[in-house]
Amino acid sequence: MKKLFSLMLCLAIMLACCPAFAEAGETVTILTRYAAYDNWDKIVELLEEKTGYTINTILATTEYSDYCTKISSALTVGDDSYDIIDVDELLGVTFEAAGYLAPIDEVVAYGGDKYLTSWMENISKSGDNYYLIPSSYSGIYLYVNKDLFTNVGVAYPTTLDEFITAAQAITDVDNGVYGLGSAWMQGGYMFNDIQRLIMAFDGDFYDWDNEGTRKAVQFMYDQINTYGFTPKSVISEDYSAENQKFADGKYGMIFQWQSAYTTCQDEWEKYEIIAIPTFEKAATIMTSWGFGINGNSKHKEAAIEILKAFTDVDVQMLTLGIEYSQHADVLSSEEAAEDPTLVALAQYGAAGVIAPRAMPTYVNEIQDIMETNVSAFVSDQISLDECCANVNFGFEDLM
Amino acid sequence: MNSLTIAPKVKRSRAKKCIWMLILPAVVIRAATMLYPLCVTFYYSLLDYRVTKQLKVWGGIKNYEKFFRDPSIKATLSFTLRFTVFSMVFIVVLGILFALLLNVKFHGKPFLRSIALIPWAMPTIVIGIAMRWGFNGTYGFVNDLITRLIGQPFNYDWLANVGSAQFSVIFVDIWKNTPFFAIMVLAALQTIPSELYEAARVDGSGAIRSFRHITLPGISKTLGTMGLFFTLWRISSFDLVYAMTSGGPGSATSLIAYKLMLETVKTLNYGYASCIAVILFAVMVLITILSKGIMRVLATRGERR
Numbered sequence: 001m002k003k004l005f006s007l008m009l010c011l012a013i014m015l016a017c018c019p020a021f022a023e024a025g026e027t028v029t030i031l032t033r034y035a036a037y038d039n040w041d042k043i044v045e046l047l048e049e050k051t052g053y054t055i056n057t058i059l060a061t062t063e064y065s066d067y068c069t070k071i072s073s074a075l076t077v078g079d080d081s082y083d084i085i086d087v088d089e090l091l092g093v094t095f096e097a098a099g100y101l102a103p104i105d106e107v108v109a110y111g112g113d114k115y116l117t118s119w120m121e122n123i124s125k126s127g128d129n130y131y132l133i134p135s136s137y138s139g140i141y142l143y144v145n146k147d148l149f150t151n152v153g154v155a156y157p158t159t160l161d162e163f164i165t166a167a168q169a170i171t172d173v174d175n176g177v178y179g180l181g182s183a184w185m186q187g188g189y190m191f192n193d194i195q196r197l198i199m200a201f202d203g204d205f206y207d208w209d210n211e212g213t214r215k216a217v218q219f220m221y222d223q224i225n226t227y228g229f230t231p232k233s234v235i236s237e238d239y240s241a242e243n244q245k246f247a248d249g250k251y252g253m254i255f256q257w258q259s260a261y262t263t264c265q266d267e268w269e270k271y272e273i274i275a276i277p278t279f280e281k282a283a284t285i286m287t288s289w290g291f292g293i294n295g296n297s298k299h300k301e302a303a304i305e306i307l308k309a310f311t312d313v314d315v316q317m318l319t320l321g322i323e324y325s326q327h328a329d330v331l332s333s334e335e336a337a338e339d340p341t342l343v344a345l346a347q348y349g350a351a352g353v354i355a356p357r358a359m360p361t362y363v364n365e366i367q368d369i370m371e372t373n374v375s376a377f378v379s380d381q382i383s384l385d386e387c388c389a390n391v392n393f394g395f396e397d398l399m
Numbered sequence: 400m401n402s403l404t405i406a407p408k409v410k411r412s413r414a415k416k417c418i419w420m421l422i423l424p425a426v427v428i429r430a431a432t433m434l435y436p437l438c439v440t441f442y443y444s445l446l447d448y449r450v451t452k453q454l455k456v457w458g459g460i461k462n463y464e465k466f467f468r469d470p471s472i473k474a475t476l477s478f479t480l481r482f483t484v485f486s487m488v489f490i491v492v493l494g495i496l497f498a499l500l501l502n503v504k505f506h507g508k509p510f511l512r513s514i515a516l517i518p519w520a521m522p523t524i525v526i527g528i529a530m531r532w533g534f535n536g537t538y539g540f541v542n543d544l545i546t547r548l549i550g551q552p553f554n555y556d557w558l559a560n561v562g563s564a565q566f567s568v569i570f571v572d573i574w575k576n577t578p579f580f581a582i583m584v585l586a587a588l589q590t591i592p593s594e595l596y597e598a599a600r601v602d603g604s605g606a607i608r609s610f611r612h613i614t615l616p617g618i619s620k621t622l623g624t625m626g627l628f629f630t631l632w633r634i635s636s637f638d639l640v641y642a643m644t645s646g647g648p649g650s651a652t653s654l655i656a657y658k659l660m661l662e663t664v665k666t667l668n669y670g671y672a673s674c675i676a677v678i679l680f681a682v683m684v685l686i687t688i689l690s691k692g693i694m695r696v697l698a699t700r701g702e703r704r
Contacts, residue, residue: 063528065645072664076450098450098667176537176554186645233536235648236558241535250537361451365666372471376649381561390470397465 027054028302030291031071032086032135035059039321043310046318050309053302060086065187068364075100075294083297084306086135088289089123089356090188090363095292096126097361102293102300103129104307111311114328119288122356132290133307136323137331138258139286139354140196141273141344148177148252160279167229170252179229181251183242184220184378186371192285193220194370195357196255199283200276205358206395208388212280217387219279221378235379255284258323261341273344275351282353286345288326362398369394437680444677448670462674474650475658482569482654483633489573490629491622494580499614501581502588512582519579527642530571534558534643558644561651568640568652572633580625587621588614623694630690631683655679 034040035057044055058081061067071085075095087095095101108130112120115134124132144156148170157163167179184190197219198205203212223230234242239256243263246254254260264271276282291310293303309315316327320335324342336342348354360366370391377387447458466472501512518526533539534557545553557563591613599609637656640646646653646661659679662672 065641069660069664072667076664076667094451094667097452099453186647231536231556232559233556234559236531236556236564236644237535241532241538245537362666364451365668368661368666369471372646372650372653375647376651379559379561379648379651381649381651393470 025054026299026302027056028083028299028306029056029058029081030084030086030306031058031060031082032084032291033060033062033067034086034135034322036062037322039318043315043318046315047306047309050312050315051302051305053306055306058082064088064189068188075296078296080294080296080298082294083299083303084291085294086289086291087132089287089359090367092123092132092290092292093126093359093361094364096131100295101131102295102297102303103131104133104293104304105130106304107133107307107311110308114311114313115326116288119326119356123288123359124290126361132292133311134288134326135291135310136289136319137286137326137345138288138323138341139345139348140192140255140257140284141260141341141348142276142284143246143254143256143260143264144272144274145246145249145252146270146272148249156274157277158275159277163277163279164227164229167252168227171229173228176231176250177252178231178250179252180223181242181245181254182223182230182234183237183239183256184234184375185236185238186368186375187238188367189238190371190375191367192357193255194374196283196285197279199285199355200279200281202280206360208391208395214384214388215280217374217377218384220374221384224378225380232379235375257287258341268340273340276348276353282351284348284354285357286354287357289323365398366391366394440673440676440680443669443673446670446673448668448673450667450669458670462671463678465671466674466678471650471653472658475646475653475655478565478650478652479634479655481565482572482636483630485569486572486576486633487626487630489569490577490580491626493573493577494584495618495622497577497581498584498588498618501585512585515578516582517578518575521575523575523636523638524642526571526575527639530567531558531643534567559648561648564644564648564652568643571643572636572639575639576629576632580629583621583625584618587618591617619697620694623690623697627687627690630686634683634686635679 032040034043036059040057044057047053048055061070068091071087071091073079074081075085075098092101108120108124112124112130112133119134120130124130124134149156149166152169154166154169155162157166170179171177182193184193194216195205197203197216198213201212201216201219203214203216204210205213207213208217224232224234239259242251242254242256243260245251246256246260247263247267261268261273276284291307293300293307297303311327313327313329316325316330317333317335319325319327320330320339324336324339324345325331330336331342331346336346345354373382373387373390376382377384382390444462445457445459446455447461448455497515501508501515534541536542536554536556536559539557541557542553542555545555555563557567595613596609599613604612635656637654637660640652640654640657641660644652646657655675656679659672659675662668662675
């Protein structure tokens with residue numbers, strides 16, 4: 001009896017350990033922020049139906065710095081709890097360079113041609129391999145509060161001078177209303193405005209002696225300290241505070257991702273997305289988060305099949321209810337034409353004002369250096385010369 | 400030499416072996432969990448070890464040189480020192496006062512003791528996020544409270560200005576940690592026999608004299624031990640600024656342990672992160688040795704008296 005029991009136990013252990021037997025019920029775990037959306041369940045259902053694998057979703061925090069810490073720590077220690085992870089461009093290029101992601105060339109060969117070539121070549125590709133497939137698509141739009149513009153009787157700005165005039169006209173400090181809101185908390189928020197303004201002032205991200213770069217940083221200082229149309233509080237605020245203030249009518253304009261639309265969607269008639277005004281040039285930035293495969297994953301083949309299915313147009317159409325798709329067929333669909341942010345995205349694209357952010361492999365390091373110094377400059381701790389010299393020193397050190 | 404003299408030696412040797420066998424697992428675990436990471440961290444601090452560049456080469460003292468010329472380190476060290484000193488002074492003083500208050504017999508004392516521990520029991524990350532909103536110029540309860548107290552609108556961007564951001568972080572740290580310190584002091588207070596106070600009172604000693612000659616010596620060991628732990632916890636603290644200010648504006652509220660966390664999990668620069676860890680460890684060891692010495696001197700003086 002004992003022998004029989006031991007034999008059965010050994011057999012059970014062998015069956016559990018043998019991949020060939022385990023494959024039938026293979027479960028792939030996806031870590032993503034999208035699990036909070038209703039449409040995500042539909043996407044999972046469709047992916048399971050297409051691939052035959054079971055998908056376990058883990059909801060990721062929307063607090064960006066917490067997410068960075070969590071996912072970086074997990075990948076660094078070789079954690080295989082997640083097979084597919086959702087990362088933004090900063091994390092994506094960092095993890096590609098660190099060798100934390102598995103190549104997904106098969107996925108790109110299957111459906112990669114439907115995505116923006118610039119993103120696929122600059123962000124997804126590292127060396128000879130591709131590592132990410134876009135999971136969302138968004139740009140920084142210029143949102144305006146229509147009532148505040150109507151109240152002061154100014155037109156929507158198209159140039160830098162008009163922009164400053166409109167922002168100052170709207171500002172009513174006594175009532176806590178400001179022409180332009182921002183979110184410059186360190187940890188990624190300020191970095192986006194630095195990148196956007198360097199592009200708008202025709203500067204050079206890698207050269208802080210460049211006149212355009214210095215103008216961009218000086219403009220950030222002037223927003224608060226010279227023109228006074230941006231409150232000083234933005235230095236310590238993140239997107240949630242910025243969106244809330246915009247929704248509460250405290251900001252006339254904000255440059256913001258799609259999240260402002262989500263916050264204001266219920267009363268959208270009060271707001272509008274307008275064309276990007278020309279500073280030195282009209283420019284704003286785009287982003288796509290992307291799905292990549294954890295290099296430590298024990299289910300890489302299954303994960304590749306799931307990502308292939310994710311690029312199918314019927315799955316991509318469901319992302320319209322989440323954070324949108326970069327997929328060409330989705331962007332040209334009738335459903336996309338009903339969404340103001342996607343319409344704006346198409347318009348910005350047609351006008352040639354939207355571009356991906358600069359993403360060197362050491363982006364997280366340089367982001368920290370830039371934010372620390374620009375924050376110190378706009379809060380009057382150091383001069384513009386010191387700020388730019390420190391960032392240049394940072395670049396030299398990282399090269 | 401005969402068998403009668405050899406026997407006890409053999410027994411002693413066996414006993415020694417037995418003792419070593421018994422403590423060996425603990426020594427092995429301790430070595431694996433403490434000595435090994437310590438040695439590896441020191442070794443890494445001498446490497447140019449950057450994961451994003453796939454670099455892991457010998458760098459000598461390069462990371463240490465970088466530490467002393469890194470522009471952001473100066474501000475970080477300066478705030479770490481201020482944070483530790485101010486927090487510790489207020490935690491100790493307020494902790495003793497609070498403990499003395501909780502030691503007085505009054506109605507509702509158990510309830511007060513329980514609620515006093517709530518700030519300490521809450522996770523620092525939760526407190527940090529809550530306080531980020533609490534000190535927000537527009538939506539924060541701090542400005543709202545001041546507005547209600549002074550009867551006119553009060554608007555101040557606490558976390559956007561250097562001085563007030565530093566004050567806010569230190570204030571929250573004191574608010575969170577004083578109750579725990581107070582409870583520890585209270586436990587020490589309760590070991591002092593009440594007869595000593597009665598005798599002192601009969602001898603005509605006032606409250607201040609009783610505090611100086613009975614209370615303070617009675618709680619000095621607890622103060623010394625807890626003071627050391629709290630100081631080391633302040634130096635290695637990063638979670639409050641991580642959640643509340645992200646070290647800003649600039650590096651104004653950046654703590655050395657926060658900088659270490661950024662280098663480790665964000666920029667994946669393990670060489671430089673290890674260098675910061677080694678320096679932080681050396682400082683903490685130095686403080687421990689110094690405080691032990693001070694405690695020993697104070698104890699000797701107390702015995703002489």
